[in-house]
Amino acid sequence: MLVHEIINNGRGEDIAVVDEGRRVTYAELKEGIKKYRNHLYEIGIRTGDRVGIFSRNSLEFVYAYFATASLGAINVPINFQLSTRETAYILQDAGVKHLLTYEPLKFEEKLSVTQHNIATFGDKISADAPELPADFDENNPCVIIYTSGTTGNPKGAMLSHKNLVFNTRQCEVFKCHSKCKVLCVLPMYHCFGWTCVVLNTFYRGAELDVMRVFKPKDMVDMVRDLEITDIIIVPSIFKLVTALAKPEDFKSVRFFMSGGTTLPDKIVEEFNKKFNRKIAEGYGLSEASPAVFLTTHGEERQGSCGKLLKGTEVRLVDEDGLDVAPGEVGEVLVRGGQVMLGYWNNPKATAETLDKDGWLHTGDVGKVDADGYYYIVSRIKEMIISMGENIYPREVEEVVYQFKGIKDAAVIGVDDKLRGQVGACFYDVQEGATVDKSELKKFLQKNLALYKVPREFRELKEIPRTSTGKIAKRKILEDYMASRA
Numbered sequence: 001m002l003v004h005e006i007i008n009n010g011r012g013e014d015i016a017v018v019d020e021g022r023r024v025t026y027a028e029l030k031e032g033i034k035k036y037r038n039h040l041y042e043i044g045i046r047t048g049d050r051v052g053i054f055s056r057n058s059l060e061f062v063y064a065y066f067a068t069a070s071l072g073a074i075n076v077p078i079n080f081q082l083s084t085r086e087t088a089y090i091l092q093d094a095g096v097k098h099l100l101t102y103e104p105l106k107f108e109e110k111l112s113v114t115q116h117n118i119a120t121f122g123d124k125i126s127a128d129a130p131e132l133p134a135d136f137d138e139n140n141p142c143v144i145i146y147t148s149g150t151t152g153n154p155k156g157a158m159l160s161h162k163n164l165v166f167n168t169r170q171c172e173v174f175k176c177h178s179k180c181k182v183l184c185v186l187p188m189y190h191c192f193g194w195t196c197v198v199l200n201t202f203y204r205g206a207e208l209d210v211m212r213v214f215k216p217k218d219m220v221d222m223v224r225d226l227e228i229t230d231i232i233i234v235p236s237i238f239k240l241v242t243a244l245a246k247p248e249d250f251k252s253v254r255f256f257m258s259g260g261t262t263l264p265d266k267i268v269e270e271f272n273k274k275f276n277r278k279i280a281e282g283y284g285l286s287e288a289s290p291a292v293f294l295t296t297h298g299e300e301r302q303g304s305c306g307k308l309l310k311g312t313e314v315r316l317v318d319e320d321g322l323d324v325a326p327g328e329v330g331e332v333l334v335r336g337g338q339v340m341l342g343y344w345n346n347p348k349a350t351a352e353t354l355d356k357d358g359w360l361h362t363g364d365v366g367k368v369d370a371d372g373y374y375y376i377v378s379r380i381k382e383m384i385i386s387m388g389e390n391i392y393p394r395e396v397e398e399v400v401y402q403f404k405g406i407k408d409a410a411v412i413g414v415d416d417k418l419r420g421q422v423g424a425c426f427y428d429v430q431e432g433a434t435v436d437k438s439e440l441k442k443f444l445q446k447n448l449a450l451y452k453v454p455r456e457f458r459e460l461k462e463i464p465r466t467s468t469g470k471i472a473k474r475k476i477l478e479d480y481m482a483s484r485a
Contacts, residue, residue, distance in 0.1 A: 002132075002161045003142050003199070004033070004070040006168065010205035014178065018226065019059040019210040026205070029062070036067035036121045041129030043116070045098060047072030047136065050144065052091055052099040052113070053189070054078045056212050060118045061188050062198065064100050067121075069161070071129065072136050075143040076156075077189035081389075081449040084108065086154075090146050094156055094344060138162040144344050145191050145286045147390060154395075156344035157287045164195060166337035167289035170309040171200040173296040174230065174255060174280075178205040181252075182230040185211040185219060185237065191290040192259055192388070196282070197232050206230075216240040220249050227252040234260035234388030236419055238279065239267050247275055255297050257282060260388030261420050262376060268302055281305045283376055287353065287360055289338040293374045304373040312336035314374075315359065316366060329367045329377050333359040382473070384413035384421045389451050391423055396454065399447050400425060403440050405433035408463040410471050411454055414480070423454035426476050428463045435459065 010016055010026035017024045024032065045051060051068045053075060055061045068075050076094045078087055088107050091099065099105070100118040142164055144156040174196075176182065182201040186193030201208045209226050211219060220241055223231065231250075235258050256271075257280040268279055280297060283305035284290030292314070295306035308314050316330030317323055324330035339360045342350035353361055363383075366376045384391040393411035400409040409427040416422040429435050437457045444453045458480070464472040 001165050002069065002138060003164050004066045006165065006199055006202045007033070007066065009203055011178070014205060015207045016202065017059050017062060017208045017210060020212065022059060024059060032059070032063045032122055033066045033070065035124065035126075036063040037070050038126035038129050039121050039124040040064075040067055040071060040073070040098075042124075042126040043098065043114075045071055045073050047133060049073045049098070050076050050094045050096045052076045052078055052094070052096040052101075053118070054080055054087065054099060054101040054105065055118055055188075056080055056102075057184055057188050057193075057210050058118075058212060059210065060102075060121070062208075063122065064118055065188075065194075069142050070132070072132050072140065074141050074158075077143065077145070077194070079146075079187070079189050079389075079449065081451055083447055083449060085447055086449060089153060090156075093153070094144055094146075138165065139341075141341060143194075147286045155346055155349050158341040158344050159191075159286075159289050160341055163289045163338050163340060164199060166311065167195050167291050167309075168199040168203045170291060170311065170338070171196055171203075171294065173294050173306075173309070174200065174257070175297040176200060176204045176206055176230060176255070180204065180206040180229045180254075181209055181226060182206055183211065183219075183223060183228045183232070184208050185214050185233060186260075186388075190388075191286045192284065193232075195289055196257075196259070196291060201230075216244050220245045223253065224249045229253060230255045230257075232257045232259065234258065235263045235267055236387045238263070238271055239418065242267070242271050242274055245275075250275055250277070253277075256280065257295070259284065261385035264420070265303065283364075283366075283374065285362055285364075287340045287362075288334055288336075289340070291338065292332070292334050292362075301371075301373050304369075304375050306374065307372050308374065309336075309338075312338065316368065327367060327369070329365050332362045332364045332366045332376075334362060335359050382413070384411075384423055386416070386419045386421050386423070386451055388420075391452050393423065396423060396425070396444070396448065396452055399444055400427065400440070402447075403435070403443050405429050405435045406440075408471065410463060410473055410476055412473055412477050412480075414456070414477075416455070422456070423452070424456040424458065424480065425454035426458050426460055426463065426480070428460050 012027035016026040016029040099115045104115045138161040141158045142161045146154040146156050259282040278300040280295035280300045282294040284292045293306040313335040315333040335358050365378045396411045407428045407430045411423045413421040414424045464475045
């Protein structure tokens with residue numbers, strides 16, 4: 001099965017998407033995708049071309065994504081929170097020639113990209129596009145998901161049609177069915193939201209209820225008024241809606257799931273106390289489409305991200321690559337049908353992440369209990385997860401270093417009650433120079449997505465280093481925690 005064929009599982013007369021009052025049946029969804037497909041072909045998009053989508057959640061996003069996939073072209077969904085500098089890098093790296101968006105983006109540099117209004121495609125009358133070439137199969141790439149890299153520039157994880165369909169089928173543990181109404185508040189550009197929410201909903205022939213802009217009160221109202229049955233969100237959203245919602249607001253909901261980052265016990269306990277309901281957890285990464293471990297509905301276990309999905313293999317290994325004993329911690333290695341093809345145009349990074357035997361080295365450390373439930377303990381990488389968004393310190397540090405007067409800089413993740421984690425920027429100053437913190441922050445806001453900008457800035461007399469000359473981030477964090485005690 002190819003990704004765009006997933007919608008064939010829905011009955012024509014059943015509602016497929018609800019988007020700000022618009023109710024679209026599966027039959028109408030197919031017709032809308034066909035119109036977009038024909039117009040995309042008319043403007044020159046062909047098999048293998050990369051097509052950028054810069055958009056909030058919307059019915060038009062769904063049309064564009066499926067239409068692109070049905071032509072054998074490759075989707076490049078872009079986080080709409082990124083700065084134009086960051087967006088430009090992705091467009092250039094992926095070789096995107098056509099960008100679908102609601103409002104034209106203004107780039108500082110000239111790009112060979114044609115921008116199209118995604119909202120007007122359904123109004124175009126175009127000749128029918130030809131069918132896919134006979135040799136096109138499920139192993140062809142469907143999407144490139146850009147993930148921020150530890151070495152500065154983001155990398156594009158190539159996911160095939162097979163990867164996405166395979167992982168969607170594995171989401172059967174949610175026990176979603178055709179009568180379900182699934183809330184889509186997670187961003188569609190994100191692998192978690194696209195596979196576990198959008199694709200899984202359509203694969204089960206259920207109803208997707210789209211929320212374009214997240215506002216806690218609006219979400220609570222939407223769940224109550226539309227009688228939502230499935231809520232899949234990140235921990236910070238659970239925290240916000242727990243404070244606002246009443247038990248009766250969630251009476252229609254049969255399934256709650258959290259992902260994107262570890263779910264703090266305190267959030268679970270507050271939720272359970274107020275609603276007397278359990279929250280399922282999962283674990284994954286973009287390179288695995290994304291789900292690796294998921295909790296089966298009705299088998300929730302607090303603190304665990306669930307069990308290994310059918311058809312997937314996992315190893316927990318030590319620093320020497322040897323399997324650890326049950327109950328011990330080790331790096332999570334994954335192999336299965338949902339594991340990416342590799343990084344776009346980046347064989348070096350691919351070789352560092354995917355070994356010769358097909359094992360994906362996640363950089364995350366986990367353990368498994370006697371019942372087969374997995375737990376993510378920590379990260380080998382320094383990645384910060386804030387509100388479900390990945391932030392890589394090196395990328396932020398590279399921009400900090402561009403600010404006049406900065407000598408050395410270190411961005412470190414620190415705990416935050418609302419966001420889970422936020423970045424804290426520590427720096428020292430070149431001799432004879434001065435650095436205004438507010439100006440530094442403005443500089444970062446101009447050159448980075450706002451969620452990547454550190455929440456705290458501290459000037460140090462001198463950045464500490466290890467005996468080998470590396471910045472001693474552990475020492476910086478220890479001193480920082482001591483100062484807050």
